[in-house]
Amino acid sequence: MRNLFMKVTYDGTNYDGFQTQPGGNTVQDMLERAITHLTGEVVKITASGRTDAGVHAYGQPFNFETTSLIPLERWCLALNARLPEDIVVTEAHEVPLTFHSRRGAKRKTYRYTINGNRFPDPFQRRYQFHHPVALDVKAMEQGLKPLIGTYDFTSFASRKSTKASHVRTIYEAHMEIDRSMCRPDSTDQGVIHTYITGSGFLQHMVRIIMGTLIQVGEGKRRPEQIADILAACDRAAAGPTAVAKGLALWNVSYEDAGN
Template identity: 70%
Template sequence: MRNICMKVSYDGTNYSGFQTQPDGNAIQDYLEKAIEMLTGEKVKIHASGRTDAGVHAYGQVFHFHTASKIPVERWCMALNSRLPRDIMVTEAREVPMEFHSRRSAKRKTYRYTINANQFPDLFRRNTELHHPGKLNVEAMAEGLKYLIGTHDYTSFASRHSTKPSHIRTVYDVHIERDQSMCRPGTRDQGLIHLYITGNGFLQHMVRIIAGTLLEVGKGRKKPEDIASILEAKDRMKAGPTAESKGLILWNVEYENFN
């Protein structure tokens, strides 16, 4: 048997998330079908983590065991010819049998994008949250510093979270702005990219953080309120859950592997 690890990108707009679903319309379902078409094997793939319906990925990682002798350099092209056009395998490698995409992961990075221009981008409308109102981006960036470190993130977790512990470590969180598409003389503020890197994330955690930061940007909350929201360990204290379409699983890192 071989252990094959792959990186996959996908536009999650038309899918019910990554993890297999009864309706057969999850990213996992299509990947497993493509592998079966290629090898004749019914395999179960294991990903670095779930993404919800409508969430995208630039660097999702998954692995599976196979008896196929297909050379590793042929897997990407072979699978992509059997996948929908909005799912694309971009890397493949053979890894030790003990490697596990989720358990071996050390750091994950998500990106949440807010389009703060007056008009949405017609061609990227499915991967950005459009917010045409004025935002205090400096206040949003100021609020982020309270999230760094090891904390109990219950306030930023879905009420339906089943994790036994809500303690996680956030290594880095910052905002990058892209103003290249701003129209001169308008109230366009450009794209606001929120990047957050941690050792793991709770259900809806990044989307709740994004929704809370929008409250800060709109002046409904102060940057320092983030600290008291964390301390409260109460979902009701944080802001709303931002739409799924603005979220991308950006990167997954592994020790002695990347």
């Protein structure tokens, strides 16, 4: 028996998230079908976590056990030939049988992208939230700071969350602006990327954080209110859930998988 660890990059626009759902239209479903088609085995993959419908990923880790003797260097090309064009396996490694993609994950980074230019980019419309009105990015950056640390993030979790504990740790959070597509002498703000790295995330957590920060950028909330929202442990205290298409799982780090 072999335990294979892989990474998959996908455009989540047309899927009901990563994890298997009754409708059968998820990234996990597509991967498992491709593996079965390739090996003849019925497998159940284990991923580093789930993503919501419409959310994307750059290198989502997963692992599964197989008796197949297919060489490692052939797996990616063989699976990609059997997957839709918006799902691409980019890495394959053999790991110990004890390795578990979800339990072994130490740090996860999500990126949320806001297009702050006056006009949307039709080529990036699936991956950006367009906000044509100017945002106070400095205030948004200030609003990120109180979130760094270990806290109860109930205020930033979906009311449907079933987790026993809402305590999570955010290690890093910062914003970057790409002004390469700004028009000269315009009010374009550029493409604003927010990176948040933590030990793990609750359902809708990053999207609720971003929905709240967008309100800060619009002047509807003050950045110093973020600490109070966090302390309230009440979903009603925070802002709306930002749209899914701006969110992508950016990176997952492990200590024992060479990643």
